[in-house]
Amino acid sequence: MSNNPPLSVIGHALPKVDAMQKVTGETRYADDLFLPRMLYGKLLRSVYPHARILHIDTSRAEKLPGVCAVITGKDLPIKFGIMPSTQDEEALCVDKVRFVGDPVAAVAAIDEETAERALDLIDVEYEPLAPVMSIRDALDETLPQIHAYADHHNIHKFVSLEFGDIEAGFQAAEYVREDTFFYEGDTHLPMEQHAALAQYSSDEKLTLWSSTQTPHYVHRALEKTLQIPRARIRVIAAPVGGGFGGKTDPFSHEIVASKLSMLTGRPVKITLTREEVFYTHRGRHPVLMWVKSGVRRDGQITALHFKTMLDGGAYGSYGIASTYYTGALQTVTYKIPAYKFEGLRVFTNKPPCGPKRGHGTPQPRFGLEVHLDKIAHDLGLDPAEMRRKYVVDDGTKTVNHLTITSCGLRECIDRVVEASGWKDRKAAGGKQQAETLPLATRHSSLRKGLGLACSSYLSGAGLPIYWNDLPHSGVIVKVDRGGGVAVFCGSTDIGQGSDSLLAYIAAEEFGLKPADIKVFTADTDLTPVDLGSYSSRVTVMTGNACIQATRSVKQKILQAAAEKLLVPAESLVMRNGIVICEDDENRKLSFVEAVNLAEAKFGTLSGTGSYKPPKRAGPYKGSGVGPSPSYSYSACVAAVSVDTETGVVTVDKLWLAHDGGRAINPLLVIGQAEGSAYMGVGEALMEESAFRKGMHKIPSMLDYKSPTTLDTPDIQTILVETLDPEGPYGAKEAGQGPLLPVPPAIANAVFDAVGVRIDEVPITPDKVLKALEEKAKGKEARVGPKDFPNAKYPEPIKVEPPENAPRLEIRA
Amino acid sequence: MKQILRLRVNGQDHEVYVPVHKTLLEVLREDLNLTGTKHGCELGECGTCTVLVDGEPVLSCLALPIELQEREITTVEGLADGAAPHPLQTAFAELGAAQCGYCTPGVLLTSKALLDRHPHPSRDEIKHALAGNLCRCTGYAKIYEAIERAANEPK
Numbered sequence: 007m008s009n010n011p012p013l014s015v016i017g018h019a020l021p022k023v024d025a026m027q028k029v030t031g032e033t034r035y036a037d038d039l040f041l042p043r044m045l046y047g048k049l050l051r052s053v054y055p056h057a058r059i060l061h062i063d064t065s066r067a068e069k070l071p072g073v074c075a076v077i078t079g080k081d082l083p084i085k086f087g088i089m090p091s092t093q094d095e096e097a098l099c100v101d102k103v104r105f106v107g108d109p110v111a112a113v114a115a116i117d118e119e120t121a122e123r124a125l126d127l128i129d130v131e132y133e134p135l136a137p138v139m140s141i142r143d144a145l146d147e148t149l150p151q152i153h154a155y156a157d158h159h160n161i162h163k164f165v166s167l168e169f170g171d172i173e174a175g176f177q178a179a180e181y182v183r184e185d186t187f188f189y190e191g192d193t194h195l196p197m198e199q200h201a202a203l204a205q206y207s208s209d210e211k212l213t214l215w216s217s218t219q220t221p222h223y224v225h226r227a228l229e230k231t232l233q234i235p236r237a238r239i240r241v242i243a244a245p246v247g248g249g250f251g252g253k254t255d256p257f258s259h260e261i262v263a264s265k266l267s268m269l270t271g272r273p274v275k276i277t278l279t280r281e282e283v284f285y286t287h288r289g290r291h292p293v294l295m296w297v298k299s300g301v302r303r304d305g306q307i308t309a310l311h312f313k314t315m316l317d318g319g320a321y322g323s324y325g326i327a328s329t330y331y332t333g334a335l336q337t338v339t340y341k342i343p344a345y346k347f348e349g350l351r352v353f354t355n356k357p358p359c360g361p362k363r364g365h366g367t368p369q370p371r372f373g374l375e376v377h378l379d380k381i382a383h384d385l386g387l388d389p390a391e392m393r394r395k396y397v398v399d400d401g402t403k404t405v406n407h408l409t410i411t412s413c414g415l416r417e418c419i420d421r422v423v424e425a426s427g428w429k430d431r432k433a434a435g436g437k438q439q440a441e442t443l444p445l446a447t448r449h450s451s452l453r454k455g456l457g458l459a460c461s462s463y464l465s466g467a468g469l470p471i472y473w474n475d476l477p478h479s480g481v482i483v484k485v486d487r488g489g490g491v492a493v494f495c496g497s498t499d500i501g502q503g504s505d506s507l508l509a510y511i512a513a514e515e516f517g518l519k520p521a522d523i524k525v526f527t528a529d530t531d532l533t534p535v536d537l538g539s540y541s542s543r544v545t546v547m548t549g550n551a552c553i554q555a556t557r558s559v560k561q562k563i564l565q566a567a568a569e570k571l572l573v574p575a576e577s578l579v580m581r582n583g584i585v586i587c588e589d590d591e592n593r594k595l596s597f598v599e600a601v602n603l604a605e606a607k608f609g610t611l612s613g614t615g616s617y618k619p620p621k622r623a624g625p626y627k628g629s630g631v632g633p634s635p636s637y638s639y640s641a642c643v644a645a646v647s648v649d650t651e652t653g654v655v656t657v658d659k660l661w662l663a664h665d666g667g668r669a670i671n672p673l674l675v676i677g678q679a680e681g682s683a684y685m686g687v688g689e690a691l692m693e694e695s696a697f698r699k700g701m702h703k704i705p706s707m708l709d710y711k712s713p714t715t716l717d718t719p720d721i722q723t724i725l726v727e728t729l730d731p732e733g734p735y736g737a738k739e740a741g742q743g744p745l746l747p748v749p750p751a752i753a754n755a756v757f758d759a760v761g762v763r764i765d766e767v768p769i770t771p772d773k774v775l776k777a778l779e780e781k782a783k784g785k786e787a788r789v790g791p792k793d794f795p796n797a798k799y800p801e802p803i804k805v806e807p808p809e810n811a812p813r814l815e816i817r818a
Numbered sequence: 819m820k821q822i823l824r825l826r827v828n829g830q831d832h833e834v835y836v837p838v839h840k841t842l843l844e845v846l847r848e849d850l851n852l853t854g855t856k857h858g859c860e861l862g863e864c865g866t867c868t869v870l871v872d873g874e875p876v877l878s879c880l881a882l883p884i885e886l887q888e889r890e891i892t893t894v895e896g897l898a899d900g901a902a903p904h905p906l907q908t909a910f911a912e913l914g915a916a917q918c919g920y921c922t923p924g925v926l927l928t929s930k931a932l933l934d935r936h937p938h939p940s941r942d943e944i945k946h947a948l949a950g951n952l953c954r955c956t957g958y959a960k961i962y963e964a965i966e967r968a969a970n971e972p973k
Contacts, residue, residue, distance in 0.1 A: 025911035028919030029926065030903065031854020031894035038853035197858045197866055197920040197954055247856070247920030248954050280859040501918025501955050673914045677960055681917065684957030707863040707952065715945040715958050 014581065015514040016735050019673035022506040023520055024245070024499065036217040036244035037201035037277045044203070045074055047266050047276040048121040049259060050111040050128050051285065052103035055139070055355035055700030056150065057132040059101055062111060066127040072120035075269045076128070078111045082265055086227045088255045088360075090472045092162075092322025094153055097231055097261040103132070104152055104320035105355050106700045107285025109258045114266040114274050137355040137700050141294055141315050144352030145795055152320065152353040161797070162318055163329050165349040165628060168802035169337075169405040171814070175309025175344030178814055179300025181385060185377045186296050186791045188766035189369035189749075191317065192693035193289035194362055195712055198247020200286065201277040204263040212268070213240045216260050219249045219498050220538030223471065225530045227256030232264055236530075243528035246500040246539075250685070251361040253500075254540045255288050255323055284705035288360030289695055291328055291351070292317040293369035296794040297377045303385060305378075305392035308814060309344040312336055313794065314370060316351040316359070323360035325351050327467075327631050331366025334632035336374055337404035338462045339415060339639070340396045341812035345405050348799040356697050361540060363685060363742050367463065368749065372767060375459035375750035379757065389458050389754070390428060394419045403808040407624025411636045412738070414665030414728040415460060418641035421663040421724045422458070426643035431456060451651040454658075455759025459750035460641045463743030465667075465733065466543025468619045468633030477616035479547040480534030481555040483512060485563070485611040489598035491516060491523050493555075496536035497548045498528040502741050503674045504544045508552050510670060511734065515556040517580030518597065534614070542739035545670065546635050547617045549734030554615030562611060566604035567595050620732070626805045635732040638739045639665040642683070642747035646755040650778060653771030655756055656719075657687055660748065663724040667738030672725060679723040679744040686748025688713045692768050765790025823883050827852065828896025834883070842886060843867045843878040846893060854894040854923050858952070865951035868924035869893050875928045875950075894923035897930065905968040906930060915964035917955035925951045929965050938969050 027033045064076040079100035087093045099110050111128050115121035138149050144160040156162045176182060202216040212234060218224050221243040229236040246253060259276040266274040278286060296313040314332040318325045333347030364371075382389040397415045398404065423429060470478060482494040493512050499505040509523040526532055536548055560580065567585045568575035571593040578585055586594040595603070605611050623629040645658045660683050669675040692711035696703045704710045723744075729736030749767050757763055762777035765788060773789040781787035825832045827850060834849045843860070846852040846869070855878055858866030862880040869878045870892040897904040906929055909915070916922040925948065932939055932947040939947070944965050945958075953961065 021912045022914070022916075024919075025914075025916060026903070026907070028916040028922055029894075029907040029910045030898060031852075031923050033919055034853065035856070035920065037857075038847075040848075040851075195954055196918070197864065197952065198856070198918070199858070246918060248918045250954065280861065501916075501920075503917075677914045677917060677956060680957035680959045681955045682957075685954070706861060707859045708861070712952060712954070714950075714952065715948045718958050721957055721959055 013514060015510045015520060016670050017668065018671065020520060020671055022503045022674070023509045023525060024505055033245050035198055035247050036203060036215050039203050039215055039244065041203065041205060041273040044273040044275055045114040045116060045270060046118045046121050047112055047114045047263050047274045048125055049109040049262060049276070050125045052106060052108040052110055054103055054132050054134050055106050055137040056135040056152070057103050058135065059099060059103060059110060059130065060133055061131040063129040064111060066129070067113060067124040070120065070124050070127060072116040073113055073124045074272065075114045075266050076111065076124065077265060082231055082261060084231045086231050086256060087322050088223060088324055088471060089322055089326055092326060094155065094322045097258045105357050107357055108320065112262045112266065114270055139354055139356065139697060139700065141317050141352055142795055144354055145797060152355065156353060160353045162322065162351045162353050163326050164800050165329055165333065165347065166800045166802040167333065167626065167628060167805060168346045169805045170344035170807045172309050172311060172344045172346045175814055176300040178308045180303045182298065182300045183377065183381055183384065184298040185380065185765065186794050187373040187376065188791045189293045189372055190767055191290050191292040191359060191695040192689050193284065193287055193695050194250035194252030195710065196248030196250060196252055199278045199280055199283050200253060200257065200259065201275065202260040202263045203273060203275040204267040205273040206267040206271065211238045211240065212264055213242065214260060214264055215242045215244050217246050217253055218243050219246060219253045219500055219540055221498060221528050221530055222496060222535050222537055224256045224260055228261060228264055231261045240531040243498040246498065249500040249539065250363045251365060251540060252288055254361055254538060257286065280707060281705045284702050285357050287319065287357035287695065288323055290362040291359040291366065291369065293332060294791060294794060295370060295373040297373050299377065301381055304395065305382065305385060305387050306396050307340055307342050310336060310342050311346045312370060314349040315795065315797065317354055318351045319354055319356045319358040321358040323358045325359065328361065328366035330628055330631035332370045335367050335462055336370060337406050338398060338408055338410065338637050339460055340393065341398055342405055343812045343814040346802060348802070350797060350799065355700060363682065364463065364745050365541065368689065368746050371461050371746045372750045375747065376753050376765065379457070379754040388432060390419055390423050393460055402810050405807040405811045406632065407629060407808050408632050409622050411732050412667065412728040412730040413639055414726040415639035415641065417726045418639055418663035418665055419460060421726060422641045422643045422661040425722060425724060426456060426645065426661045428456060428458070428643060451649050452647045453650060453759040454645065454647050455755040455757065456643055456645050457751045457754025457758055458641065458643050459747040459754060461743060461746030462637045462639050463739060463746060464541060464634035465546045465636045465638060465739040466619060466634055467541040468622060469630040470537055477618050478543065479536040479551040479617045481548060481551040481615040482534055483555040483559050483613045485559055485601055487602050487605050489601055491518065492526060493523060493552065494526045494533045495548055495552065496528060496530070496533045497544050498539045500539045502539065502678060503671065504539060504548065507545060507549060507670060511549060511552040512556050515553065515560055516597065517582060517584070542742045545737050545739060546733050549737060551615040551617040553734050555613045558613030558615070559611055562608050563600050563604040566607045567600040570595065570603055624805065626803055636667065636730045636738045638743040640744050640747050642751040644748065644751035644755040646752060646759055648756055648759040648774060650760060653774035655691055655769055655774060657752060659719050660721045662721060662744055663726055664740060664744045665726040665728050666740035667730040667733045668727050668736035669725050670735060670737050675725060675740045676723045678740040680721050682742065682744035683721045683748050684713060684718050686745040687718060690749035690752040690767050690769055694768050762787040763790065821884065824887050825883055825891060826889065827891045828893060838884050840883065841879055842869070842881040842883050845883050846878060852893050852895055856920055856923060865928070866921050866924045868927050868951065870927050870931055873931060873934060875931045892927065894926055897926060904930070905971040906965065909964040909968040913960050913964045913967060915956060915960040921951060921953045925953065925961060933969055
């Protein structure tokens with residue numbers, strides 16, 4: 007096995023291994039499964055945002071013909087939650103409901119209509135409590151407390167960290183600027199509604215098929231809430247019809263379907279309606295931000311102080327991690343010698359927020375990149391030049407102890423600057439646009455602008471959700487005497503192509519075609535644990551585990567072949583279905599012959615691989631959020647047209663450069679970048695999870711605006727392939743990072759076009775018009791939060807930066 | 819009230835005994851086991867459940883089978899010609915136009931209706947034809963490329 011063999015699968019644009027099933031309708035998603043004697047389950051949900059449950063009477067529902075079981079919180083009293091420290095959810099609420107949509111009772115019936123009728127026959131008596139509906143409400147201690155375990159009243163979590171000498175940093179600054187921003191919450195809106203099918207069989211074993219991104223964590227939650235040993239529970243993640251982070255928590259409906267199946271002895275399926283999906287949520291946290299930075303006249307940052315307030319909704323979910331994430335990755339793009347972060351997350355009586363694509367980082371990235379654009383404007387610097395000059399270096403650590411293994415950000419900036427004609431536009435003097443930009447119309451009210459922003463994201467979280475010392479990803483490879491290769495892994499394909507990744511790697515290593523490889527995934531009975539499809543971890547973690555597993559089998563096959571061919575094993579390679587001696591091409595065996603020799607020599611052929619990220623967390627509490635094997639980098643230029651009469655912003659084009667390391671399949675990497683960019687456009691311009699009197703204002707796909715074909719711009723993706731030392735074949739992440747620069751690039755382009763700052767997303771026409779009116783009146787041409795509320799963040803934990811972190815240069 | 823309905827789906831005649839208010843989406847999935855047709859909202863908002871009725875795209879979540887007897891209904895299972903996939907299916911698979919794949923059946927059928935009417939549509943015509951089919955994964959770009967490639971396949 008030489009170190010740099012030519013690659014026949016990796017790096018090539020190939021179809022996904024499951025692509026034909028998806029285009030023929032053969033793929034069976036969770037709701038496509040029907041079992042004999044199956045019942046339909048439905049959840050009764052709270053109509054109050056905040057209330058005590060005084061009494062539940064299910065007797066009328068139980069008497070309805072066709073109803074097989076009715077349960078309430080008393081039947082499932084054990085709390086659960088994704089994070090070990092915030093086990094605050096009940097599958098069905100016991101004493102209290104905390105948002106409109108909180109489940110309080112459930113039924114199983116012979117069909118959906120009967121189940122729905124039964125819900126109407128359940129009588130719940132509530133005592134309404136005053137609802138807490140915003141961050142500012144949550145800071146008001148006269149309103150009732152939502153959870154007793156919060157850090158302080160309705161403040162779920164405080165974080166306060168300081169790295170390096172922040173005061174010295176601000177003193178060394180030649181220019182200091184403060185800004186406030188707001189990033190509205192939004193939701194994943196996967197096309198597939200969540201569904202779960204549970205079957206408790208006569209052998210006292212439970213099987214759950216679910217549209218989940220994290221079967222391992224669901225497995226654990228079922229064990230806890232149902233009090234059955236995990237050894238008797240099998241969780242199978244059906245192919246997921248879109249996740250984006252929305253299917254990474256264990257959910258009430260999964261636990262309830264299981265319980266109903268245990269009670270009835272029949273399979274039970276629960277499929278959420280679209281409205282229920284909106285209330286189940288776990289979407290992007292609304293975040294209020296305050297940022298202050300000190301810079302030199304050339305834009306070099308001397309100190310950064312960032313504060314966040316997250317509106318967490320009714321439960322913990324991933325919220326503690328989300329809070330840390332709003333402060334963790336500011337440091338991995340540009341050199342920052344001193345950094346202070348203060349964050350807090352509040353509970354409110356709204357659907358719980360959680361991880362959405364970018365998890366906690368798109369909001370601060372929006373704030374930081376718009377803030378830097380303002381600084382560039384104030385100092386008369388080119389925003390691209392200012393950024394590229396102080397990009398972090400490979401092989402260094404950041405001030406908050408994050409390790410940069412490879413960084414292609416400078417090249418990303420250069421490539422989007424070049425592709426977008428950024429400099430020509432500058433040379434032409436301000437508003438003059440490159441001729442190539444598609445003009446929407448010739449309306450005189452249209453103004454055009456270009457904006458730039460950069461970002462970075464993790465290739466997988468360095469630590470698991472619950473503390474353990476076990477591998478994050480495991481792979482088993484089995485090779486049979488017919489030449490069949492089967493790969494087993496707990497990873498979950500949510501459309502990103504993780505099943506294909508396993509096939510590509512096995513095919514590459516064995517010199518076969520991806521179509522020759524059989525992949526079995528996301529089944530807790532059959533496959534070794536993989537923690538799930540979240541935090542952009544799968545390519546790096548399962549990829550490395552798969553390389554290790556395949557190579558352990560490969561070594562046996564090569565050894566057996568070498569003995570037969572009378573050559574050293576090191577001289578043999580596998581390619582095109584044969585094992586061949588590189589020094590003497592007459593000495594060769596077919597893959598099948600070699601496999602048979604190996605099985606005769608070693609017995610049944612299989613190999614395992616395990617991956618654990620390097621331990622690199624810094625020496626402070628909270629350092630577990632942020633470390634990753636590697637970081638991806640992105641830069642984006644957005645071209646927009648702003649209609650000064652209607653306030654409508656149209657994104658004409660996006661240029662997006664992404665350093666995702668080696669593209670294991672460029673077709674899929676570009677697909678991830680395009681999908682991320684699209685979702686970034688939606689967040690920037692239209693998507694919002696807004697509430698009124700406790701109710702979701704727009705829990706339907708018609709009213710929750712998401713970009714259609716007519717709203718989505720042309721996206722030009724440029725891949726910058728650094729070869730990262732930690733990644734399989736040098737790969738990093740691609741699924742989340744490319745979203746991050748898009749909203750700030752669009753906001754910066756709006757400023758370039760019409761000279762107004764919209765310091766909150768979504769950038770809707772009313773906000774643009776309001777800012778234009780303010781500008782016309784000679785007032786501050788800006789719409790955004792007017793102030794940042796007072797909150798007593800605790801004294802920061804002061805952390806010494808690592809040795810090779812950026813240092814404050816003392817200039818004479 | 820239940821009634822016997824005669825439906826012609828993918829060239830095959832079926833008799834189903836179903837409540838008359840059951841939607842075409844439900845009958846296809848639950849009574850005919852044609853689960854290739856998906857649902858995203860069941861309110862006619864997302865385009866996921868699109869099928870063809872006499873060659874025209876129809877949202878099956880809003881269509882009642884009782885009104886569609888004697889009509890030619892095509893679902894994703896009826897796109898292929900026997901074992902040979904439709905050129906759109908091959909192009910979607912090869913160019914990465916299906917990520918999670920959940921919106922794909924509806925997008926494919928809308929695309930087929932477009933190509934049957936305009937064998938060589940412009941990019942703009944494709945965008946307008948697909949404006950009622952939401953996709954959350956792809957950003958639509960690979961979908962356009964796949965339709966354009968299928969349109970340029972020799973028939």
